[in-house]
Amino acid sequence: MARRRQSVTIKHVAADAGVSLQTVSRVINKEPNVRPEMMERVQASIAKLGYVPSIAAQRMGGSRSYLILALNDRERTIADWRKREGSDWIDQMLLGGMLTCAEHGYRMIFELVDTHSDHIERELSAALAALQPDGVILTPPHSHNPLITGLLERAGIAFARIGSLKPGGGFRLTMGDEVASRDATMHLAGMGHRRIGFIAGPDDYELSAWRIEGWRWAMEAVGLGIDDLLTAGDFSYASGTAAAAQLLDAGATAIVASNDQMALAAVAEVRRRGRDVPGDISVVSFDDTPVVRFHHPPLTAVSQPIAEVTSRAVGLLIADANGETNIAPVEVKAQLVPRGSTGPLRSSN
Amino acid sequence: MARRRQSVTIKHVAADAGVSLQTVSRVINKEPNVRPEMMERVQASIAKLGYVPSIAAQRMGGSRSYLILALNDRERTIADWRKREGSDWIDQMLLGGMLTCAEHGYRMIFELVDTHSDHIERELSAALAALQPDGVILTPPHSHNPLITGLLERAGIAFARIGSLKPGGGFRLTMGDEVASRDATMHLAGMGHRRIGFIAGPDDYELSAWRIEGWRWAMEAVGLGIDDLLTAGDFSYASGTAAAAQLLDAGATAIVASNDQMALAAVAEVRRRGRDVPGDISVVSFDDTPVVRFHHPPLTAVSQPIAEVTSRAVGLLIADANGETNIAPVEVKAQLVPRGSTGPLRSSN
DNA sequence: CTGAAAGCGCTAACAC
DNA sequence: GTGTTAGCGCTTTCAG
Numbered sequence A, B: 001m002a003r004r005r006q007s008v009t010i011k012h013v014a015a016d017a018g019v020s021l022q023t024v025s026r027v028i029n030k031e032p033n034v035r036p037e038m039m040e041r042v043q044a045s046i047a048k049l050g051y052v053p054s055i056a057a058q059r060m061g062g063s064r065s066y067l068i069l070a071l072n073d074r075e076r077t078i079a080d081w082r083k084r085e086g087s088d089w090i091d092q093m094l095l096g097g098m099l100t101c102a103e104h105g106y107r108m109i110f111e112l113v114d115t116h117s118d119h120i121e122r123e124l125s126a127a128l129a130a131l132q133p134d135g136v137i138l139t140p141p142h143s144h145n146p147l148i149t150g151l152l153e154r155a156g157i158a159f160a161r162i163g164s165l166k167p168g169g170g171f172r173l174t175m176g177d178e179v180a181s182r183d184a185t186m187h188l189a190g191m192g193h194r195r196i197g198f199i200a201g202p203d204d205y206e207l208s209a210w211r212i213e214g215w216r217w218a219m220e221a222v223g224l225g226i227d228d229l230l231t232a233g234d235f236s237y238a239s240g241t242a243a244a245a246q247l248l249d250a251g252a253t254a255i256v257a258s259n260d261q262m263a264l265a266a267v268a269e270v271r272r273r274g275r276d277v278p279g280d281i282s283v284v285s286f287d288d289t290p291v292v293r294f295h296h297p298p299l300t301a302v303s304q305p306i307a308e309v310t311s312r313a314v315g316l317l318i319a320d321a322n323g324e325t326n327i328a329p330v331e332v333k334a335q336l337v338p339r340g341s342t343g344p345l346r347s348s349n
Numbered sequence C: 001c002t003g004a005a006a007g008c009g010c011t012a013a014c015a016c
Numbered sequence D: 001g002t003g004t005t006a007g008c009g010c011t012t013t014c015a016g
Helices: A010-017 A021-028 A036-049 A055-060 A074-083 A089-103 A117-131 A146-155 A177-190 A206-221 A237-249 A260-272 A306-321 B010-017 B021-028 B036-049 B055-060 B074-083 B089-103 B117-131 B146-155 B177-189 B206-221 B237-249 B260-272 B306-321
Strands: A067-073 A107-113 A135-138 A158-162 A171-174 A196-200 A230-232 A254-257 A282-287 A300-303 A335-337 B067-073 B107-113 B135-138 B158-162 B171-174 B196-200 B230-232 B254-257 B282-287 B300-303 B335-337
Touching (some): A010 A021, A021 A036, A067 A074, A067 A089, A067 A117, A067 A306, A074 A107, A074 B089, A089 A107, A089 B074, A089 B089, A089 B107, A107 A117, A107 B089, A107 B107, A117 A146, A135 A146, A135 A306, A146 A158, A171 A306, A177 A196, A177 A206, A177 A254, A177 A282, A177 A335, A206 A230, A230 A237, A237 A260, A260 A282, B010 B021, B010 B036, B067 B074, B067 B089, B067 B117, B067 B306, B089 B107, B107 B117, B117 B146, B158 B306, B177 B196, B177 B282, B196 B260, B206 B230, B230 B237, B237 B260
Parallel strands (some): A067 A107, A067 A135, A158 A171, A196 A230, A254 A282, A282 A300, B067 B107, B067 B135, B158 B171, B196 B230, B196 B254
Antiparallel strands (some): B300 B335
């Protein structure tokens, strides 16, 4: 239990460079009003001694913590990890977030918090008090949870909300779900499909509604009815199976599913009925996690730019910490990637 | 740029409970020599005020940081994330690591550092100085990099090395690669295969040698020669293709590949030659990332218990911080999971 | 068993 | 421009 202390501190640098602590501090924080020669001298000492500021001490001194907290839903994330279904949402967040943080001298810390309201405020407060991050990134369903956004606002901590446009403060980032859903539907309509079913995501995700909206928009645009072609899902494989069965019963020749697992389930259901994808039925999925590309056939999917949107979120947070202002919602567009699960309507249909 | 300070500090708790700062500190740190009634009173105040200690301040005061740093190879990790091939190594590390950290009031921070020697010491020192973790978890190839282990030892920071048994201090954790490789080979031999080829991993991973050893051991045990059946790979798909071609040319009827990507490549190569898996050729892979289960057929694979081994690593680190001693290497055994890519030797072979 | 003092490494505020 | 002072929230001495 050796009590380790910082080996080389600002004091050593100051002594080595023959200046005051404060001057070193100024150099570290790139403050103005330091003569260039002083600055060089200090930086030489820093490099020579291999000095790196202690983020704990910086925080104690009242400055930034240089920490960005990425928050995800505990229950869902752990379930995904345990299932090992190949979702790489978290990996992509880390990819975009960590790299952009690193570019600005920040670090990203990844944490899980429950959505369940008993814990949520306590847990979040604990994470904030313990870590004291300069900014927080929220993903659905946290990003539109008023308990969370409210707490963050009261605490005066900058935050970015991915996948939410509801009021509640913070920066809003989206991935153009409505347009993407419309594109997916148009892609199918363009191949001659007229009975294009939709499997929705759970209500507690704002993007579920956006995706429905895009589909509805497209169906109307090409003059198709949507009567019994909208079904409910909850992002689970099982719900995808049920919804697909319903749509096939209703005579759908194409299906847009609000996530990969439900799309995979839909393909399986089509085959269970002795029919073929894309020969008889076309399927499009949302998210485009890796499993979709290893599937046979690879699924046509809406690819979500998670890494990019997380990177943008980090950028907004850091810009904010630097006093730059930006309130307009940011949209990083998802892309439809046509693959083997969609094809022309078969004339026999 | 509001300069946020801790909203409720140890002072508030002390005032509320009518005790000294020190007593509160003792309660927080579960130190002995506090009367139960005092303790209860303090804990009541803590709960009431929702107090959570600032980890920065704790660190400043000279105690632990309650941070465990998980270090991975930057280049390889980022490449994996970019490729989106569905590897969930990182996810499984987070799963095992974060949950176990949380159980003990710790937090896990995930970082990437380059293996390239120019940066490595600087980068690692920077991360250590900035974060001041109580423990570090190393994965291959970092876990047997003397630059890293040496630096950590000199700094007096506890560390755990996953996938390495080389000397160099720290706790050592392995996943029984040799035994797993032997089991995989025996599984094939048990199905009648006699020409069982092996695709090795890169030399700079200790586990590459262990896996070769297990295969060699099994081949000898059942009296089979290994002459031209050992090929080199580097964990990449391309290298798997080349190695598989070589093995098939040599008349192998079964292949053990040192990771999933190379196994997938092997299956593809078999098919490219108009032959079938497992009808003509059996394939076993190492790692068992999700993609393997979504493949057709699902691959028989050695499933690596990443989550469990990371959890154990965290446990060792925390136990060490608590003054408990433990030097023996820990082995969390990988399991062979038989699936559809292996079958009996076809008589026509 | 509990309290008061000093100090961790750094920054903000104020002087010079 | 640069140095000095005080203090962040906590833990470690060391008294009582």
